[in-house]
Amino acid sequence: MKRILSYNVNGIRAAIKKGFQDWLVNEAPDIICLQETKAQPGQMEEETFQSLGYQIYAHSAVKKGYSGVAILCKEKPDHVEYGMNNPKYDVEGRVIRADFGDLSVLSAYFPSGTTGGPRQDYKMDFLADFQAYLNELRKERPNLVVSGDYNICRLWIDIHNPEKQQNTSGFLPEEREWFQQFVDDGYCDSFREIVSEPDQYSWWSYRAGSRARNKGWRIDYHMVTESLKSKVKGAGILADVVHSDHCPVWVELDA
Numbered sequence: 737m738k739r740i741l742s743y744n745v746n747g748i749r750a751a752i753k754k755g756f757q758d759w760l761v762n763e764a765p766d767i768i769c770l771q772e773t774k775a776q777p778g779q780m781e782e783e784t785f786q787s788l789g790y791q792i793y794a795h796s797a798v799k800k801g802y803s804g805v806a807i808l809c810k811e812k813p814d815h816v817e818y819g820m821n822n823p824k825y826d827v828e829g830r831v832i833r834a835d836f837g838d839l840s841v842l843s844a845y846f847p848s849g850t851t852g853g854p855r856q857d858y859k860m861d862f863l864a865d866f867q868a869y870l871n872e873l874r875k876e877r878p879n880l881v882v883s884g885d886y887n888i889c890r891l892w893i894d895i896h897n898p899e900k901q902q903n904t905s906g907f908l909p910e911e912r913e914w915f916q917q918f919v920d921d922g923y924c925d926s927f928r929e930i931v932s933e934p935d936q937y938s939w940w941s942y943r944a945g946s947r948a949r950n951k952g953w954r955i956d957y958h959m960v961t962e963s964l965k966s967k968v969k970g971a972g973i974l975a976d977v978v979h980s981d982h983c984p985v986w987v988e989l990d991a
Contacts, residue, residue, distance in 0.1 A: 737989070738989045740769070740841060740883060740986065741763070743984040744772045744845070745771070746772050746980040746981055747773070747774040756979050757784060757788060760788065763974075767810075770805060771804075771805050771844070772803060772885065773804035773829075775804060776796050792806060793806060793807050793816045794807075795818045795826075795831065797827065797828045803830060807834045807841065811836060813836055817833040817835075820865075821869075824861075831866070831869075840880050845885050846888070849905040859887070859905070860910065863911075871921070874961060878963050879961060879964050882960070883958045884956065885939075888912065889955060890919075890928075890954070893935075895937075896937070897951070923961060924964070925959060927954075927957065931972065936954055936973055937973070938983055939956065940952040940953075940981060947978075958971065960987070964989060968987060970988040971988070972986055973985050
């Protein structure tokens, strides 16, 4: 059994100051995918993580203090791929992949688009290009776990007040349409294979006491290729873990 977590830490250095490393030791996942590390190599207390039993691999944005993804794992990967071989996105440190035998785990940080205009266009371009990248990768590596902050609520039950949010980036009709055809293309929402209840969120605004009132969004996922669907044995959201405006999400695979 492999337990994989995904967590947008909203700055790994800030999360460390809030006890992230102690929490990680107690939680003890086999693999944890991080997004929005906001740090360069050498700024992530790599030696401390290694002393805790984790290899750490990071793909940072060129712009300091921005974006960035990482994978921490107990088992050394056979191969690590930094970026998706597309400079348009790789400059922002949005994708990293680690291969373990015939399993590939990706940590991905999708653009937010919340500022609208060019960034929403960039987000839509990313959705198409990332899916094309995955489909090409799947020919050689069919067993993919695509973990990360997708910055999109997939279903109406994945966001509070869906009726009022349809003009908001992250719940736009064209974003949900992309997500549905992504699922139709052979990518399974592992959480929704296990949990059908509404009001299950992974991100809350810092404004208006949103987290305490559970007025959130589910935007963090472990999407798995159809070949792994039958291997999903458990999935959940660790809503009580507070180092960030996101919380970790987990999946257990019989791998």
